[in-house]
Structures are given as C-alpha cells and as structure tokens.
Amino acid sequence: MVKCVLLVAGLLMVGGVAAAEIPLKNAGFEQAIVGTRIPGWSRTQHAGVGAYVVSTDSNDPAHGKHSISMRRTTQQAYGLIMQRVESKELAGKPVAFTAKLKTADVGKRGWVMVMTFRDHENILDQVRAAPMTGDTAWTDVELKSIAPATTNMVEVGFLLLDGGTGWADHVRLRTLDDNGKDGGEGKSGAPPAAKAKPVKAKPAAAKPSAAGGSTHRGQAGVP
Numbered sequence: 001m002v003k004c005v006l007l008v009a010g011l012l013m014v015g016g017v018a019a020a021e022i023p024l025k026n027a028g029f030e031q032a033i034v035g036t037r038i039p040g041w042s043r044t045q046h047a048g049v050g051a052y053v054v055s056t057d058s059n060d061p062a063h064g065k066h067s068i069s070m071r072r073t074t075q076q077a078y079g080l081i082m083q084r085v086e087s088k089e090l091a092g093k094p095v096a097f098t099a100k101l102k103t104a105d106v107g108k109r110g111w112v113m114v115m116t117f118r119d120h121e122n123i124l125d126q127v128r129a130a131p132m133t134g135d136t137a138w139t140d141v142e143l144k145s146i147a148p149a150t151t152n153m154v155e156v157g158f159l160l161l162d163g164g165t166g167w168a169d170h171v172r173l174r175t176l177d178d179n180g181k182d183g184g185e186g187k188s189g190a191p192p193a194a195k196a197k198p199v200k201a202k203p204a205a206a207k208p209s210a211a212g213g214s215t216h217r218g219q220a221g222v223p
Contacts, residue, residue, distance in 0.1 A: 082157030107162030
C-alpha cells in the first residue's frame with residue numbers, strides 16, 4: 001500500500017507543478033510587537049521624518065486575536081510592512097499571496113498589497129493589488145503571478161501610500177498547481193478572495209536613505 005501511495009504521488013509530481021504552502025513567520029500577527037520590531041516582519045518608510053505608527057490591534061481582527069495596523073501621522077510618501085522569504089524553489093512557479101485587508105479614511109493612493117520577486121538584491125518583478133481607499137470592511141485580497149526564472153526570494157507586504165489607517169491579517173503565501181489552484185480551495189467554506197488585478201511595476205535599483213535603510217523611491221514602482 002505504501003508503495004502504491006508513493007507511486008501515485010510521484011506521478012502527480014511528474015504530471016506538473018504541485019501546489020505547496022510557503023510558511024510565513026507571524027502570518028496572523030499574533031506575536032506582540034517589541035519596541036518597533038514586528039516579529040517576522042520588517043517596517044520601513046521613505047527617508048525623512050518618522051510618519052507611521054504600526055501596532056497590533058485586538059479590536060475586530062479578521063482572524064485569530066490580533067491584526068496589524070499602519071497609520072500615517074504626518075505627510076510622507078509611503079510606509080511599508082514587509083516579509084522576505086528566501087527560496088530557490090519558487091523560480092518559474094505560479095505564486096499566490098493572499099491576505100485580509102481593511103481601511104479607515106485612506107486617501108486615493110491607498111493601502112496596497114505588494115509582492116516583489118528578487119534574485120538576491122536585484123528586483124526582477126513586482127505586482128501590486130488595486131489600492132484600497134476610504135473606509136472599507138475586511139476584504140479578502142489575492143495577488144497571483146509567475147516567479148521569474150531566476151527568483152531566489154520573494155517579498156510580500158503592505159504599502160500605505162496616503163493618509164489614513166490600513167489593517168492586514170491572515171496572510172498566506174503559496175505556490176499553485178498547473179490549474180492555478182492550491183489544492184485546498186473550496187474546503188474551508190470561506191468565500192473566495194477578491195482577485196485583484198495585478199499592477200506591474202518597472203524594476204529599478206534601490207537607493208540608500210539618509211537613515212541607512214532603503215528609500216524605495218523609484219524602486220519597482222514605489223513612489
């Protein structure tokens with residue numbers, strides 16, 4: 001029986017790309033922020049005055065007991081919450097990034113989900129979901145794209161490009177099978193994620209900020 005199961009699994013793999021979950025750290029934001037450090041995630045902003053408050057929020061989470069929020073306190077180009085995953089296994093595969101998002105009083109440039117493919121420090125491609133603006137309830141958002149052939153890492157995150165507050169929760173990253181499915185769709189009873197139309201951004205080299213971080217000005221379409 002074991003041999004039969006292994007044979008079937010092998011045939012499935014030979015027949016095409018198999019779906020697989022890509023583990024993320026603190027994907028539900030249940031771990032407490034320590035000082036300014038978000039366990040498993042990094043935060044950055046455009047060079048200049050500090051303009052963003054990032055916190056875990058136990059009021060009305062989309063999943064579990066907490067979500068994360070980013071609020072702009074003064075004029076600034078962008079703030080970013082991001083996680084980098086290193087894996088050579090992503091190269092050439094269809095990848096899906098999903099999360100639950102909501103907004104409060106966000107301007108027209110929006111609260112934007114973003115996925116960036118890299119070859120070490122070189123940006124290969126970036127896709128962004130349509131901006132969420134104004135006041136919105138929790139919404140399932142999904143980005144899908146094929147990782148370029150030389151991908152060895154992917155960055156997933158959330159950009160606040162205007163005033164207001166954006167929330168994120170229940171983040172998931174996975175590769176898809178040949179049919180564009182993860183093998184588990186339709187089993188949870190949850191409604192399908194909104195398939196946001198990806199916005200392609202032109203790759204460009206990162207520029208160092210005065211604070212020693214990455215400014216992201218002109219980087220892969222980030223203003």
